[in-house]
Amino acid sequence: MIAAAAQIPVATSASAPRVRAALQDPPLLRAGLIAVALGFLALFLLLPLVAVFTEALSAGLGAYWAAISDPIARAAIELTLVVAGISVPANAVFGIAAAWAITRFDFPGKSILVSLIDLPFAVSPVISGLIFVLLFGAQGVFGPWLLAHDVKIIFAVPGIVLATTFITFPFVARELIPLMEEQGSEEEEAAISLGASGWQMFRRVTLPNIRVGLLYGIVLLNARAMGEFGAVSVVSGHIRGLTNTIPLHVEILYNEYQSAAAFAVATLLALLALVTLVAKRVLEWRIRQESQP
Amino acid sequence: MAGARKKNVLPGFGLTLGFSLLYLSLLVLIPLSALFFRAASLSWADFVAAVASPRALAAYELSFGASLAAALVNAFFGLIVAWVLVRYRFPGRELVDAFVDLPFALPTAVAGITLTTLLAKNGWLGRLLEPLGIQAAYTPLGVAIALTFIGLPFVVRSVQPVLEELEAEAEEAAASLGAGRLSIFRRVLFPAVWPALVTGAALAFARSLGEYGSVVFISGNMPLRTEIVPLLIVTKLEQYDYAGATAVAAVMLVASFAILLGINALQAVGRRRMAGAG
Numbered sequence: 001m002i003a004a005a006a007q008i009p010v011a012t013s014a015s016a017p018r019v020r021a022a023l024q025d026p027p028l029l030r031a032g033l034i035a036v037a038l039g040f041l042a043l044f045l046l047l048p049l050v051a052v053f054t055e056a057l058s059a060g061l062g063a064y065w066a067a068i069s070d071p072i073a074r075a076a077i078e079l080t081l082v083v084a085g086i087s088v089p090a091n092a093v094f095g096i097a098a099a100w101a102i103t104r105f106d107f108p109g110k111s112i113l114v115s116l117i118d119l120p121f122a123v124s125p126v127i128s129g130l131i132f133v134l135l136f137g138a139q140g141v142f143g144p145w146l147l148a149h150d151v152k153i154i155f156a157v158p159g160i161v162l163a164t165t166f167i168t169f170p171f172v173a174r175e176l177i178p179l180m181e182e183q184g185s186e187e188e189e190a191a192i193s194l195g196a197s198g199w200q201m202f203r204r205v206t207l208p209n210i211r212v213g214l215l216y217g218i219v220l221l222n223a224r225a226m227g228e229f230g231a232v233s234v235v236s237g238h239i240r241g242l243t244n245t246i247p248l249h250v251e252i253l254y255n256e257y258q259s260a261a262a263f264a265v266a267t268l269l270a271l272l273a274l275v276t277l278v279a280k281r282v283l284e285w286r287i288r289q290e291s292q293p
Numbered sequence: 294m295a296g297a298r299k300k301n302v303l304p305g306f307g308l309t310l311g312f313s314l315l316y317l318s319l320l321v322l323i324p325l326s327a328l329f330f331r332a333a334s335l336s337w338a339d340f341v342a343a344v345a346s347p348r349a350l351a352a353y354e355l356s357f358g359a360s361l362a363a364a365l366v367n368a369f370f371g372l373i374v375a376w377v378l379v380r381y382r383f384p385g386r387e388l389v390d391a392f393v394d395l396p397f398a399l400p401t402a403v404a405g406i407t408l409t410t411l412l413a414k415n416g417w418l419g420r421l422l423e424p425l426g427i428q429a430a431y432t433p434l435g436v437a438i439a440l441t442f443i444g445l446p447f448v449v450r451s452v453q454p455v456l457e458e459l460e461a462e463a464e465e466a467a468a469s470l471g472a473g474r475l476s477i478f479r480r481v482l483f484p485a486v487w488p489a490l491v492t493g494a495a496l497a498f499a500r501s502l503g504e505y506g507s508v509v510f511i512s513g514n515m516p517l518r519t520e521i522v523p524l525l526i527v528t529k530l531e532q533y534d535y536a537g538a539t540a541v542a543a544v545m546l547v548a549s550f551a552i553l554l555g556i557n558a559l560q561a562v563g564r565r566r567m568a569g570a571g
Contacts, residue, residue: 124503227400
């Protein structure tokens, strides 16, 4: 289908140049559209990215280093890693389990289940935080019980983990469902009929087949988990050194007019974004390679 | 589904479905329904007072208006970007293509402080706008600019595959029948592309409605003037007005779900068109 685009049928009559002109944009239009597209992207994407690094280094390398090695910044980095370290594996396991059930078996209500998995993407980050406050906050459903048993969820790490896991819930399932649907189950059926156990089949057949797609989902999931701001901001309580993730630490520094320090810490997140973009591209390329027979 | 009978030899149905349903219920369904139960427990008068106060109405207007403006800007430029990336070959095209996803990957708080700094009076862009009498930071214009950044990849990424899959034959047939470039665009390309274009713009719009991190820095957060709905919810929460926050959140959630249902219907139209063309 795509290959056909390259071949323009050359008519034998004198109308060939006219046909070709009708299939191609005039050079001037072509140059103009490229300029508009690149100009728009440069203004909206490149300029902000350059600004992050310029602002971060505006107070010098020493100040940059001081901002990111500050103990409170360190604590924020650690908390972000802990939160991602829980949310990412939890949602990856869910994604694999859901994709297995959905793509390998037929059951009533399957299409409803598929739609429900996407639900968190339709919810504002702020509302994603709010729902956990309504459940576990002081005025919440379980609030009095939690208070009586001295368990803190809201304004503490468990709330941050819950909100982050909610926000990033669909990422892996969304990648794996179409992938596993397309791959079909012949190889797995063969493994089972040759006497493999369920676990052996999963490790030797399913996991190698879905490896790249799984990794792709995890890369996107991780970027969102580490960078989430709205949902985490609602449940965190902004306790310095205790419940501040990297994005919240950036906010506090910025609001205290420590602009250079805020951007210095923000470069960590910008670098994460760049690494994510590169990994995403490489994995997309691998997926295309593997799907070609 | 010829394989439906064969599928039964595979193990793990009960385990994986059971786990998926449990995890989905505990993490998503129960917390979300808590919001609706809480909203339903309000008296009608309290509910209306919260969701139809002048402050809430101003917030809806700004959120919907700025999201719509951003979605339209992105529909226009996104279509051009997608066209250029699919149809033209130029050095660095792959790099530019990868870069389009930056707003998906860059945490919103970083986007927020960066755009604010760029557009503030002494910022790189604000300095250029100031002599023209345009103030972007801390105004509705700034909100729309932040939402344009956030929604940028949606239109490009939904139009791109459609342009790639488009059959060359349709264009060739039109050309050999005597159609010019413009009428090919109007009669062949645009009808094929528009469902994806509207879908992309609607996805950007839906995302913008709920967006918080990138907007909260640039908006200035003045009630009645530059306060978006998500910020209104946060403000109510910070004042321990849980009932008010819940009521406004329920309204927003219903609006988001309605938009998403519309998008699903549009995507079905798009799929039918592509299937019909192939």
